[in-house]
Amino acid sequence: MSEIGIPGARIRSFVERIEHLxxxxxxxxxxxxxxxxxxxxxxxxVKILKEIIKLRKQDQDERDExxxxxxxxxxxxxAAEAEPATKAPERKAA
Numbered sequence: 354m355s356e357i358g359i360p361g362a363r364i365r366s367f368v369e370r371i372e373h374l375x376x377x378x379x380x381x382x383x384x385x386x387x388x389x390x391x392x393x394x395x396x397x398x399v400k401i402l403k404e405i406i407k408l409r410k411q412d413q414d415e416r417d418e419x420x421x422x423x424x425x426x427x428x429x430x431x432a433a434e435a436e437p438a439t440k441a442p443e444r445k446a447a
Contacts, residue, residue: 389399408416 389402392402393399411419
């Protein structure tokens with residue numbers, strides 16, 4: 354077969370670099386898991402720690418918008434619970 358102009362060495366280089374990074378990511382994820390386990394062992398709530406990390410990644414405007422929307426939804430649910438439940442009209446089968 355003839356060479357079709359695909360630089361195989363360059364492709365191999367990309368693949369090997371990505372594979373190496375995947376290995377590093379797996380190692381980092383394992384370390385992160387160990388830190389969460391350590392925090393849990395000391396009595397900290399891992400879900401709350403993850404929520405804090407998520408919030409710290411957001412900028413202040415995004416965080417404020419999220420909190421406002423959350424508050425709006427909670428108030429709407431509370432208001433709906435306070436209203437008497439309305440029953441949907443029954444439909445007769447033909």
